[in-house]
Amino acid sequence: DIQMTQSPSSLSASVGDRVTVTCRASQGIRDDLGWYQQKPGKAPKRLIYGASILQSGVPSRFSGSGSGTEFTLTISSLQPEDFATYYCLQHNTYPYTFGQGTKLEIK
Amino acid sequence: EVQLLESGGGLVQPGGSLRLSCAASGFTFDSHDMSWVRQAPGKGLEWVSVISVSGATTYYADSVKGRFTISRDNSRNTLYLQMSSLRAEDTAVYYCAQGLDGWPFDYWGQGTLVTVSS
Numbered sequence: 001d002i003q004m005t006q007s008p009s010s011l012s013a014s015v016g017d018r019v020t021v022t023c024r025a026s027q028g029i030r031d032d033l034g035w036y037q038q039k040p041g042k043a044p045k046r047l048i049y050g051a052s053i054l055q056s057g058v059p060s061r062f063s064g065s066g067s068g069t070e071f072t073l074t075i076s077s078l079q080p081e082d083f084a085t086y087y088c089l090q091h092n093t094y095p096y097t098f099g100q101g102t103k104l105e106i107k
Numbered sequence: 108e109v110q111l112l113e114s115g116g117g118l119v120q121p122g123g124s125l126r127l128s129c130a131a132s133g134f135t136f137d138s139h140d141m142s143w144v145r146q147a148p149g150k151g152l153e154w155v156s157v158i159s160v161s162g163a164t165t166y167y168a169d170s171v172k173g174r175f176t177i178s179r180d181n182s183r184n185t186l187y188l189q190m191s192s193l194r195a196e197d198t199a200v201y202y203c204a205q206g207l208d209g210w211p212f213d214y215w216g217q218g219t220l221v222t223v224s225s
Contacts, residue, residue, distance in 0.1 A: 001169065034211060036152070043202055043215035044144075044152065050210060087152050091211050094166035096142075096154040 002026050002090050006099025012107045013078055021073045021086055021102045028068045029092035035064055035073045036087045044087065048073065078104075109133040109214045111203050116219030123193050123223070129186040129203030129216055137181035139207065143188050145199035146218075155201070156188065171197075193223045 003026040013019050023033065031051035036044040046055050048064035051071055061076040075082055083106050088099040115127040129141070143155040156167045156177040165177050176189040186203050200220050204212035 038152075043218060044212075045215075046213045049206075049208075049213075055213065089152075089154070089211065094157065095168045096157075096211070098152045098154065101151040 001095055002029060002093055002097055004088055004090050004097050004099040006088055006102055008102060009100060010103045010105065012105050014107045015078050015080060017078045019075050019078060019104065021088075023066075023071045023073075023088035023099045025069045025071075025090055025092075029090045031067050032090060032092035033064075033066070033071050034089045034091065035062075036089060037082075037084045038087065039084045047086075080106075109207065111205070111214060111216035113201060113203055113216040113219040116201065116221045118222045118224065119193055120225050121194060121223055124189070124191040125193065125221060127188040127190070127201055127219060127221070129188075131184045131186065131203075131205075134207055136179075136184040139205050141177075141179060141186045141203060141205050142212065143177060143186075144202045144204050144212070144215075145197075146202070147196070147199040150199075153199075158186070190221070193221075195223050197221060198223045 005024045007022050033051045035048040037047050038044040047058050047062050052064045063074050065072050083104050086102045090097050110132045112130045119125050140159050142157040145153050145155050158165050158177045162179050174192045178187045200218040202218045203216045206213050
């Protein structure tokens with residue numbers, strides 16, 4: 001199975017900050033990676049697919065990059081509504097695997 | 108409007124069985140693979156299973172293989188997850204999810220809670 005190592009597990013930041021979350025795959029997965037945002041009590045919401053393609057309706061402050069084994073999600077200027085938990089998902093090979101999650105908290 | 112509506116969750120004893128359903132609407136159900144994803148309380152997301160359009164091909168997470176069975180009824184636009192030999196560690200909110208654009212998962216249900224406890 002492909003393991004997804006996501007870091008950091010938690011992050012404290014302020015409104016306006018630039019933040020980066022990283023996912024590392026245990027083997028190459030091309031660009032078969034998505035990023036999801038989840039708020040408490042809600043279903044996840046897809047932000048990025050194909051490693052770097054912004055989901056329609058998602059603000060442009062979110063961006064994704066990477067290919068192969070290293071991927072990043074960047075939020076260029078944090079807004080209050082961005083404080084949530086973020087997950088990466090590899091869908092190159094079954095079983096699909098999520099990263100452990102990054103909880104983004106207000107400093 | 109795409110809608111995925113899960114049902115069938117509840118309290119079940121260890122070793123018991125439960126069947127979850129996901130009623131789909133707003134898209135051509137029999138043209139898309141469908142998946143189940145779960146989330147234990149306070150924990151991260153875990154992909155559980157996927158079924159192909161025809162139902163002929165299925166895959167499972169190692170943690171549920173041999174105990175869970177995914178199926179679908181395209182005439183009823185409904186996805187199922189039959190869960191047996193349930194364990195405490197299967198306690199979670201179960202979501203059905205799919206990707207209309209061929210990438211996972213741009214649509215999710217609201218989830219149904221399964222609690223395995225005596």
